[in-house]
Structure formats: structure tokens, C-alpha cells
């Protein structure tokens with residue numbers, strides 16, 4: 001009885017006294033989303049928010065003013081956990097500094113992700129595809145948050161890989177389109193409104209996008225060593241959202257393909273199984289992945305068509321990072337997240 005009372009007191013204490021967390025790269029698209037989530041989080045509060053060029057400016061995020069400081073002026077040790085929403089290449093150094101200051105880290109960049117991490121890096125960071133990596137995330141000091149395209153693709157594909165249902169003698173063909181926030185808010189000529197509006201095009205063609213590294217690593221770790229991925233990203237003339245369409249070669253026909261996800265994701269608050277192909281309007285501004293599968297007709301070998309939609313800035317970035325942070329800090333995983 002006493003233990004129960006003590007536990008209740010600890011919970012009430014942790015809810016009243018919020019846990020301080022910091023955001024590096026808070027003026028970027030992902031960082032702003034993190035600050036907005038933190039403004040409405042019942043268990044966490046913003047300790048500092050950094051920017052590079054935008055240092056010293058103030059933005060209204062989640063209904064609250066946030067003033068960005070230079071990274072060197074951030075008191076890393078004041079935060080129990082730090083989100084790094086810095087560009088890849090710049091993030092790893094700050095993750096190391098944050099660890100030296102004694103804080104935990106969720107890194108949103110690709111610097112620590114499997115397949116992408118430099119061999120010189122000695123930081124051990126599980127790949128935080130939350131629904132499929134809870135055990136590893138819970139006890140971690142540092143988590144590598146997955147890329148946005150990789151999140152959309154892997155949440156759809158990995159349950160089939162885990163069950164040995166993907167044929168390794170044919171390719172998994174992935175076409176995915178992202179809104180322009182996927183490229184960050186650093187000004188680029190090709191992302192000007194007049195260049196993007198009313199247009200639709202592929203980019204990074206030739207199976208070379210950097211998210212392929214983490215996708216291959218995750219597929220291999222799930223038992224799919226040797227499965228070929230063929231990925232072409234596209235730029236959507238809209239601000240946010242990713243829709244991935246995936247042709248998945250099967251080892252045998254499946255009478256009820258959605259049953260694989262029903263089994264894998266039973267009870268998951270942030271995975272939605274749809275009864276028709278998902279649209280971006282179903283997922284934008286929400287921390288969910290919405291999935292649909294159908295068998296391809298009139299083909300000689302069994303093939304599934306998978307559809308996966310996410311908001312690149314929430315389930316593909318800040319929302320998934322918050323799921324991971326909540327787990328690392330012993331809070332309820334969905335706390336502070338829009339479902």
C-alpha cells in the first residue's frame with residue numbers, strides 16, 4: 001500500500017515538476033514542431049531552443065514565444081534530454097557534447113542512423129522506429145530517430161520482412177512523394193514557390209537517396225538480408241506529408257494481406273489501418289502512419305501494393321522523436337502527442 005502511495009506521489013511530482021528538455025536546431029521545420037509539441041506537453045518543458053542564422057529571433061510556437069539562442073549559449077547540462085534537429089554532418093558533434101554534459105539525446109539527423117553513421121563514431125544509438133524498437137529505446141541514452149521516408153516505408157514493409165513473406169529474388173519498388181518541408185527551411189532556389197507550385201517531379205534518381213542506407217540496414221536486421229530496395233523520391237507541391245506506394249514481391253499469395261499489420265500493430269495508438277488508400281489529409285498535423293494493402297491483379301508472381309502516409313514533420317520527425325523521448329524518460333509513450 002505504501003509503495004502504491006509512493007508511486008502515486010512520484011507520478012504527481014513528475015507531472016507538477018516538468019522535466020526540462022532542450023532543442024538544438026529549434027528554428028528549423030522539425031525543431032519548430034518539437035517546440036510546439038513541448039508547449040502543450042504535460043510532463044516536459046523547454047529548457048532552451050537554439051538556432052544558427054536565426055539566433056536572437058523569437059517565434060510563436062505552440063502558442064508561446066520561443067527565443068532562439070546560439071548553440072554555444074545553450075546550457076546543455078540544464079536539460080535531462082536534448083533533441084538534436086540539426087542538419088546531418090553538424091549533429092554528431094553536438095550529440096557528443098550533449099552526452100559529455102550528461103544529458104540524453106534523441107538525434108533527428110541521419111548522423112547516427114544504421115548504415116549512415118561514420119565508423120569513427122563511438123556513440124551507441126538504437127534506431128528508434130518506435131513501434132518496432134520499444135525495448136531498445138526504453139533503456140537508451142541516445143536514440144537515432146529514423147528519417148521521414150524511411151519511417152513511412154519501414155512501418156509498412158518490416159512486418160512482412162519479419163515473417164519471411166518478401167521474395168528476395170525480385171525488387172521492392174518504392175515510389176514516395178514528400179511535401180517541401182522535407183527539405184528543411186534553408187533557402188534553396190529550386191524550392192521557391194514559383195518553382196514548386198503546380199509541378200511534380202522525381203529527384204535523387206538512380207536509387208541513391210541517403211535514406212536507402214537506413215532502410216537497407218533495418219530490412220537486413222529484420223531478417224531480410226539480400227532483399228533489394230529500389231527507391232525513387234518525388235517532390236510534392238505542398239508543404240507537408242509523405243505518401244509512399246510500394247510494390248512488395250511475395251514468397252506466396254496472401255488471402256488477407258492486412259492481417260499482417262493487424263497482428264503486428266494490434267493496440268498501437270499511432271498506426272491506423274485504412275480500408276482504402278490513405279491521403280495526406282488523413283495524416284497531416286497528426287502523429288500517425290496510415291496503411292493500406294491490396295494484392296496486385298494480373299501479374300505473374302504474387303505482389304502486394306502497400307500504401308503508407310505520414311506527416312513528415314510529426315510521425316516522420318518530431319512526433320516519433322517525442323514518442324522515443326517519452327519512453328526514454330519513463331513517461332507514457334503517447335504523452336503530449338496528437339493522435
Ligand SMILES: NC(=O)c1ccc[n+]([C@@H]2O[C@H](COP(=O)([O-])OP(=O)(O)OC[C@H]3O[C@@H](n4cnc5c(N)ncnc54)[C@H](OP(=O)(O)O)[C@@H]3O)[C@@H](O)[C@H]2O)c1
Nearest residue numbers: 025027028029030051052053054087088109182184185317
Ligand atoms: N524536415 C523533415 O521533414 C525532417 C524529417 C525527419 C528528419 N529530419 C532531420 O531533422 C534535422 C532538421 O531538419 P529540418 O528540416 O528541420 O532542417 P532545417 O529546417 O534546415 O533546420 C536546421 C536547424 O539547424 C540549425 N543549423 C543549421 N546549421 C547549423 C550549424 N552548423 N550549427 C548549428 N545549428 C545549425 C538551423 O538554424 P537556422 O535556422 O538559424 O539556420 C535550424 O535551426 C535534419 O537532420 C533532417 O535531416 C527532417
